Amino acid sequence: MYPEHHIIKNGHIDKCQICNSNKLNLILDLGQQRLCDTLLTKEMLDQQETKYPLRMVWCEECSLAQIDYCVDGNLVYHPDYPYRPGITKELVEYQNCMSKSLISKYNLKQGNFVVVLGSNDGTLLTGFKEYGIKVLGVEPTNIEKIANQNGIDCATAPNIQSAIKAISSKEPKCLSIIGSLYTAGRVLNLN
Numbered sequence: 360m361y362p363e364h365h366i367i368k369n370g371h372i373d374k375c376q377i378c379n380s381n382k383l384n385l386i387l388d389l390g391q392q393r394l395c396d397t398l399l400t401k402e403m404l405d406q407q408e409t410k411y412p413l414r415m416v417w418c419e420e421c422s423l424a425q426i427d428y429c430v431d432g433n434l435v436y437h438p439d440y441p442y443r444p445g446i447t448k449e450l451v452e453y454q455n456c457m458s459k460s461l462i463s464k465y466n467l468k469q470g471n472f473v474v475v476l477g478s479n480d481g482t483l484l485t486g487f488k489e490y491g492i493k494v495l496g497v498e499p500t501n502i503e504k505i506a507n508q509n510g511i512d513c514a515t516a517p518n519i520q521s522a523i524k525a526i527s528s529k530e531p532k533c534l535s536i537i538g539s540l541y542t543a544g545r546v547l548n549l550n
């Protein structure tokens with residue numbers, strides 16, 4: 360049974376997202392902030408931007424550091440979300456190291472199947488594909504087009520149900536690794 364307190368509603372969060380304790384202590388208050396990775400068009404420059412509280416808190420019970428306000432995921436991951444790890448040299452190197460490490464640790468070979476949820480432009484999957492491993496990216500934003508242009512099979516999936524459908528439609532049926540890039544922090548209801 361999925362714990363009810365793991366289903367985080369949009370807005371202020373007053374209990375720990377993991378253990379449900381209300382013993383949350385403020386660590387850092389960065390005030391009201393605009394959404395990052397939401398670039399303004401020329402037409403939007405004169406309009407007022409929505410701001411949200413950005414506060415980091417720490418749970419006394421389980422020690423998880425977390426933020427205490429949740430913005431609607433559809434606003435954060437809008438279709439034109441521009442985040443692309445592939446344009447940052449250090450991120451490309453880091454994700455290549457990660458794929459090599461996972462290939463070695465789990466002894467992955469040709470024929471294995473790796474899925475990444477929230478795959479962005481497919482940078483992480485590139486490292487697996489180079490070794491002949493079958494890959495699939497699942498991405499809620501239009502960034503998936505860049506992955507597909509770069510030869511990384513990537514499906515658009517705005518929610519977890521469509522992600523499952525996309526994964527189960529692929530061969531082979533047996534997953535070797537399924538990974539997630541900062542998805543848990545933004546997918547509020549996995550049911």
Ligand SMILES: [Zn+2]
Pocket residue numbers: 375376377378379380418419420421422423
């Ligand atoms: Zn806690």
